[in-house]
Amino acid sequence: MTAGRKIKAYVALTKPRIIELLLVATVPTMIFAEQGMPNFWLILNTLIGGSLAAGAAGAFNCYIDRNEDRLMKRTARRPLVTGEVGDREALIFAWVLSAVAVAWLTFGVSVLCGVLGVVAIALYAVFYSIILKRRTAQNIVWGGIAGCMPVLIGWAAVRGNIDWPALVLFMFIFLWTPPHYWPLSMKYAEDYSRAGVPMLGAVDTARSVGAQVVLYAWATVICSLLLVPVGGAGWVYALIALASGGWFLYHCHTLHSMAQSGKATLKQAMFVFHGSIAYITFVFVGVALDPFVGGPIL
Numbered sequence: 341m342t343a344g345r346k347i348k349a350y351v352a353l354t355k356p357r358i359i360e361l362l363l364v365a366t367v368p369t370m371i372f373a374e375q376g377m378p379n380f381w382l383i384l385n386t387l388i389g390g391s392l393a394a395g396a397a398g399a400f401n402c403y404i405d406r407n408e409d410r411l412m413k414r415t416a417r418r419p420l421v422t423g424e425v426g427d428r429e430a431l432i433f434a435w436v437l438s439a440v441a442v443a444w445l446t447f448g449v450s451v452l453c454g455v456l457g458v459v460a461i462a463l464y465a466v467f468y469s470i471i472l473k474r475r476t477a478q479n480i481v482w483g484g485i486a487g488c489m490p491v492l493i494g495w496a497a498v499r500g501n502i503d504w505p506a507l508v509l510f511m512f513i514f515l516w517t518p519p520h521y522w523p524l525s526m527k528y529a530e531d532y533s534r535a536g537v538p539m540l541g542a543v544d545t546a547r548s549v550g551a552q553v554v555l556y557a558w559a560t561v562i563c564s565l566l567l568v569p570v571g572g573a574g575w576v577y578a579l580i581a582l583a584s585g586g587w588f589l590y591h592c593h594t595l596h597s598m599a600q601s602g603k604a605t606l607k608q609a610m611f612v613f614h615g616s617i618a619y620i621t622f623v624f625v626g627v628a629l630d631p632f633v634g635g636p637i638l
Contacts, residue, residue: 396435412532453496
């Protein structure tokens with residue numbers, strides 16, 4: 341195996357697409373916390389440390405899930421399945437990346453951010469991957485807490501504490517995670533069943549999944565609007581959150597209606613999955629724009 345291919349395999353262990361999604365939330369949160377543009381080096385160090393922490397969590401997850409991944413078509417090309425990276429190599433890589441991430445956040449940003457980095461890695465690697473994933477169909481709900489940590493890290497990097505607006509954004513991502521991931525689990529239900537992982541889409545009916553997606557989607561949109569009274573967000577943010585939230589709700593309700601009428605739902609489920617990524621991106625664009633346009637509504 342060439343050095344380039346080996347490096348590419350190690351990068352794949354970090355789950356780069358998840359890192360990209362997490363970074364979408366970090367910088368806007370920092371801008372909102374600063375109510376302007378934070379120091380460039382602070383942003384850079386936070387992004388590097390956060391990316392390393394997310395990558396370490398992803399590598400631990402690949403190691404922990406390696407046996408299940410070998411049974412699923414969706415994960416057939418992961419490095420531990422193809423043999424491009426050995427099990428022991430992956431585990432060492434995850435530990436080294438964790439140490440570098442925590443050190444980077446601690447010395448490059450703040451001690452609080454370093455602690456939050458440790459918590460983020462532990463939540464994904466231990467709380468979700470080891471404790472919850474194989475035990476409950478609600479795994480992604482509570483396991484999704486790990487995905488909420490970037491906003492706390494971003495806020496703490498700027499303010500040095502964790503304030504109410506950061507907790508609103510934390511809850512926004514927490515509530516968004518089920519309607520983001522459950523539609524995907526509908527498509528890969530056979531994969532999860534084969535691997536013995538009780539994702540909701542694999543163990544419950546499309547009607548039930550659709551209903552829960554709608555409930556969580558409503559909770560997500562309502563939570564996003566709390567940034568107006570709690571965080572002092574203005575009209576630009578409110579309009580973006582309302583418009584994108586309404587669009588997201590429409591497609592979640594479409595999925596629910598199709599499931600209730602017994603129609604094929606997989607195409608719409610994947611539309612909701614991809615649409616949820618667009619939705620969260622729009623909301624955090626609003627978060628980033630808010631400090632520069634107008635003033636608070638309340």
